[in-house]
Every structure is written in structure tokens, then in C-alpha cells.
Amino acid sequence: MAAALRGAGGRFRWRIRAAAAAAAAAAVGGVRGATRRAAGRQNYDLLVIGGGSGGLACAKEAAQLGKKVAVVDYVEPSPRGTRWGLGGTCVNVGCIPKKLMHQAALLGGMVQDAPHYGWALQPVPHDWATMAEAVQNHVKSLNWGHRVQLQDRKVTYFNIKASFVDAHTVCGVSKGGKETLLSAEHIIIATGGRPRYPTHIEGALEYGITSDDLFWLKESPGKTLVVGASYVALECAGFLTGLGLDTTVMIRSIPLRGFDQQMSSLVTEYMASQGTRFLRGCTPSRVQRLPDGQLQVTWEDPSSGKEDTGTFNTVLWAIGRIPETRSLNLEKAGVHTSPTSQKILVDALETTSVPHIYAIGDVAEGRPELTPTAIMAGKLLAQRLCGQSSDVMDYENVPTTVFTPLEYGCVGLSEEEAVARHGEEHVELSQAPQKPGFKYSPRKGRLPLECAQSACRGPGVAPEGTLSGLAGAGKPEASSMTSSCYCSSLQRTGRN
Numbered sequence: 001m002a003a004a005l006r007g008a009g010g011r012f013r014w015r016i017r018a019a020a021a022a023a024a025a026a027a028v029g030g031v032r033g034a035t036r037r038a039a040g041r042q043n044y045d046l047l048v049i050g051g052g053s054g055g056l057a058c059a060k061e062a063a064q065l066g067k068k069v070a071v072v073d074y075v076e077p078s079p080r081g082t083r084w085g086l087g088g089t090c091v092n093v094g095c096i097p098k099k100l101m102h103q104a105a106l107l108g109g110m111v112q113d114a115p116h117y118g119w120a121l122q123p124v125p126h127d128w129a130t131m132a133e134a135v136q137n138h139v140k141s142l143n144w145g146h147r148v149q150l151q152d153r154k155v156t157y158f159n160i161k162a163s164f165v166d167a168h169t170v171c172g173v174s175k176g177g178k179e180t181l182l183s184a185e186h187i188i189i190a191t192g193g194r195p196r197y198p199t200h201i202e203g204a205l206e207y208g209i210t211s212d213d214l215f216w217l218k219e220s221p222g223k224t225l226v227v228g229a230s231y232v233a234l235e236c237a238g239f240l241t242g243l244g245l246d247t248t249v250m251i252r253s254i255p256l257r258g259f260d261q262q263m264s265s266l267v268t269e270y271m272a273s274q275g276t277r278f279l280r281g282c283t284p285s286r287v288q289r290l291p292d293g294q295l296q297v298t299w300e301d302p303s304s305g306k307e308d309t310g311t312f313n314t315v316l317w318a319i320g321r322i323p324e325t326r327s328l329n330l331e332k333a334g335v336h337t338s339p340t341s342q343k344i345l346v347d348a349l350e351t352t353s354v355p356h357i358y359a360i361g362d363v364a365e366g367r368p369e370l371t372p373t374a375i376m377a378g379k380l381l382a383q384r385l386c387g388q389s390s391d392v393m394d395y396e397n398v399p400t401t402v403f404t405p406l407e408y409g410c411v412g413l414s415e416e417e418a419v420a421r422h423g424e425e426h427v428e429l430s431q432a433p434q435k436p437g438f439k440y441s442p443r444k445g446r447l448p449l450e451c452a453q454s455a456c457r458g459p460g461v462a463p464e465g466t467l468s469g470l471a472g473a474g475k476p477e478a479s480s481m482t483s484s485c486y487c488s489s490l491q492r493t494g495r496n
């Protein structure tokens with residue numbers, strides 16, 4: 001493959017010479033648009049668009065294997081004006097700040113439990129500004145760490161927003177409007193996605209925020225309405241409640257669609273027991289700012305046909321994400337997207353409709369929207385492009401965790417998927433509710449819930465007798481539960 005890269009590079013150098021001639025022509029006014037304004041063109045073996053989980057992993061791996069690599073990353077500020085540094089969603093507005101705020105909320109629970117274990121603690125209020133500063137400083141240190149790692153591995157980093165000029169050329173525009181032309185033999189698109197705003201709800205964009213803003217708020221969001229039923233919605237509502245904020249979740253249909261619904265119920269029941277309010281079957285229709293600065297939300301309950309209102313300090317939209325493909329000019333490169341999801345269509349080798357252009361991570365159709373899979377896909381792609389391996393990413397049976405107050409980890413098929421795939425008569429379900437002593441809380445009234453939290457089940461025995469799914473909910477650290485789920489699943493299926 002390395003030889004193939006060099007061989008193709010020969011053809012590619014010809015293109016670069018042609019491009020250089022075009023750029024020279026541009027200098028005397030012969031070429032229009034980006035080519036005329038851009039200050040020369042730089043050529044790489046591999047160009048990665050998007051410096052998030054997948055893009056950085058791919059770039060670093062390829063550079064380590066000897067390729068000349070560039071990464072371009074640019075954060076378009078959120079509609080609220082929030083912006084952040086290098087590292088993508090997970091580092092800046094996803095897994096990392098989310099997990100830290102989840103941890104802050106869990107600590108609050110432990111502080112409440114502590115006096116029952118003999119710690120002479122007084123009730124302590126939570127200070128959002130202190131937590132936010134610590135979280136944001138940690139994220140900034142990770143941004144810096146990524147820049148240093150790129151430098152150490154001799155990956156060239158451009159803080160520019162990229163779009164395709166042709167199938168081998170990308171034009172990047174900096175914050176100040178300066179254009180840079182980059183060409184590469186292989187181009188990897190790893191531009192991820194951004195939160196979706198509802199377009200039909202009056203005041204949604206004007207007054208609402210998303211997870212892109214929540215983690216960067218300097219002041220407490222106060223009384224919050226979270227709209228959505230995704231894991232992002234429930235995780236945010238969970239830690240906001242845990243931090244002592246009055247939190248309501250508005251769900252149109254079912255929570256955690258795609259996950260095991262019995263386990264999802266455990267999650268939401270526990271959240272409700274901790275103080276999160278749920279408005280089910282409701283859809284917001286209007287957000288207005290009142291003279292005192294509060295937000296008045298009007299919603300409809302289709303089952304009763306009634307309209308209702310409530311006032312909040314913050315409205316957080318968590319209704320899904322849209323892939324970052326709109327501004328890439330993919331049509332100029334001939335890269336095809338799904339007409340329904342707008343995600344980039346890829347094959348098992350992460351190749352798009354153009355053989356030398358690849359897509360990994362959240363922007364690629366059919367991939368789990370998870371950091372570890374984006375990282376692994378990026379590394380394996382780099383290894384294949386460098387002739388080091390022919391391994392392809394296995395997206396089957398990827399374990400995942402939902403970091404709600406009752407953490408929920410699962411792997412493989414949910415009960416609903418197992419039944420749909422194998423038929424009810426072929427699916428054997430086993431459940432093992434547990435009452436782990438180490439999570440016993442002497443605080444009055446909590447014990448019954450602690451029992452329910454630890455319900456554990458192994459749904460989905462396929463006709464051949466293989467275990468096809470496993471899920472567990474407990475408190476805390478379902479991430480370790482997920483690992484053990486995964487291990488047992490692999491052992492039971494004989495793959496380990």
C-alpha cells in the first residue's frame with residue numbers, strides 16, 4: 001500500500017504542477033474565486049478535515065507511519081456565540097465536560113450521604129461558576145495537549161474552515177478571511193455533527209441553547225427545560241438535577257429510543273425519584289422572553305389537546321444532531337450523501353463515492369456516534385493507507401454507556417431489537433435484579449430504589465444459542481459494567 005501511495009503520488013505530483021501553473025495564471029488574473037485569492041497551494045500525502053476524535057487519531061497515526069499530514073479544524077460558533085478549541089465535540093462539548101459535570105453531580109449525592117456514614121459535613125451549596133471554571137480549564141488543557149501532540153508528530157495544523165474546490169483540493173478560510181489552498185492524495189472527512197435546533201418553533205433559536213453552550217456557561221443555567229429524549233437530553237437533565245437545579249425534561253414520544261426500553265424506564269424512574277420532572281407526550285410550540293428576563297414556554301399535549309405554559313431560566317434543545325456536511329461543497333468533489341440523513345455514504349473501508357476520499361466518525365452514514373469508534377476507525381484507516389494493516393473497523397457489538405444518575409451500560413441487541421431480528425419465540429430473556437451492599441445508602445427511603453437500580457438482564461439468545469445482547473443499569477460507573485458486559489458477551493459468543 002505504501003508503494004501504491006508513492007505510485008499514485010507520482011500522478012498526483014503532475015496534478016500539483018498543473019495546479020501551480022493555474023495559481024501562477026491566477027497571479028496574472030487568469031483564474032477566478034478561491035484560487036485567485038489564496039496564497040499558494042500546499043501539498044500533503046493525507047489531509048484530514050476535522051480535528052475531533054476521529055480526525056486527530058487518523059492524522060497522528062498516519063504521521064507516525066511516515067506520511068506528510070495536515071489537519072484542518074475550525075469551530076463555527078454556536079448561534080449563541082460559544083466557541084472552543086482543537087479536539088472536536090468529545091473534548092469540548094461532549095464526553096469530557098459531560099462526564100465532569102456528571103461527576104460533580106454524583107459528588108453532591110455523596111456529600112448528602114456522608115453524614116450518615118459519620119462524616120460531620122454541613123449542607124453545602126453548589127457553585128456553578130467554580131465547577132464551570134475547573135471544567136473549562138481542563139478542556140483548555142486538552143486543547144493545548146492536542147496541539148502539542150500534532151506538533152510532536154509533525155502534523156501541520158490549520159485553523160481554517162475547509163470546503164472542496166475539486167476532488168483533490170480543499171480551500172480553507174481563517175477567522176480573518178485569509179484563504180489557504182491544500183491538496184492531498186488522500187482526503188479524510190471527519191467533520192462530525194452539531195446539535196439540531198427546531199426550525200418551526202417561534203423563539204427556539206433566539207432564546208434556546210444546546211449542549212454546545214451548556215458546558216461553557218459561566219453562570220448557572222438556573223431552572224431549566226430540557227427538550228428531547230436522547231441520551232444527551234437525559235444526561236444533561238440528570239446532572240443539572242444532581243447539581244440542585246430545578247430541571248424538567250419534555251419528551252415527545254419515548255426516552256432513549258434504540259435502547260432497551262425496560263432499562264430506559266429504570267433510568268427515567270430513578271431520575272424522577274431524584275427530582276427531575278418529566279412532561280411526556282408534549283411538544284413545545286413557542287418560547288417568549290418575559291419582561292423579567294425569564295423564558296415562557298408554551299407546549300401542546302396532543303393526547304388532551306390542551307395547551308400549557310411554564311417559565312424557565314434556560315431552554316436546552318437536545319433533539320438530535322445534524323452532520324457537518326452542508327458547507328463542505330461535497331458536490332465539487334463528487335462525494336455522495338444520504339438524502340435522508342445528509343451523512344456521507346461510506347463502504348466498509350470508510351471509502352466514499354470518490355475512491356481517495358474517506359469519511360469517519362459521526363459524519364459517516366451508519367456509524368455509531370461514539371468517540372472510541374471514531375478513534376479506532378481513524379487509526380485503522382491510517383494504517384491501511386500506509387500499508388501497515390488490512391484490518392477494517394468492526395462496528396458490531398460496540399458497548400456504550402449512558403451517564404444518567406443511574407448509569408446504564410449495554411452491548412449488542414436490546415430486547416426490542418432481539419425480538420425483531422430473531423422472533424419472540426427464539427429470544428430468551430433473563431433478568432437479575434441485584435441489591436449490591438456497597439451501594440446501600442442509609443438515607444431513609446432510598447433503599448427500595450437502590451434495589452431497582454441494579455436490575456441486570458441478558459436479553460436476546462439467538463437461535464444458535466449465542467448471547468446477542470446485554471444491558472445493566474446501576475450506580476455508579478456503568479462504564480466498568482459496560483466493559484464487563486462486553487467481555488462476558490464475547491466470552492459467551494466464543495469470540496474471546
Ligand SMILES: Cc1cc2nc3c(=O)[nH]c(=O)nc-3n(C[C@H](O)[C@H](O)[C@H](O)COP(=O)(O)OP(=O)(O)OC[C@H]3O[C@@H](n4cnc5c(N)ncnc54)[C@H](O)[C@@H]3O)c2cc1C
Pocket residue numbers: 049050051052053054055072073074075076087088089090091093094095096098160161162163190191192193211232324327328360361362363368369370371372374
Ligand atoms: C453532549 C455529548 C456527550 C457525548 N458523550 C459521549 C460519551 O460519553 N462517549 C462517547 O463515546 N461519545 C460521546 N459523544 C459523542 C462524541 O462526542 C462524538 O461521537 C465524537 O466526538 C465524534 O468524533 P468525530 O471525529 O466524528 O467528530 P467531532 O469530534 O465532532 O470533530 C469534528 C471537528 O471538525 C470540525 N469541522 C467541522 N466542519 C469543518 C470544516 N468545514 N472545516 C474544518 N473543520 C471542521 C468541527 O468543528 C470539529 O472540531 C457525546 C456527544 C455529545 C454532544
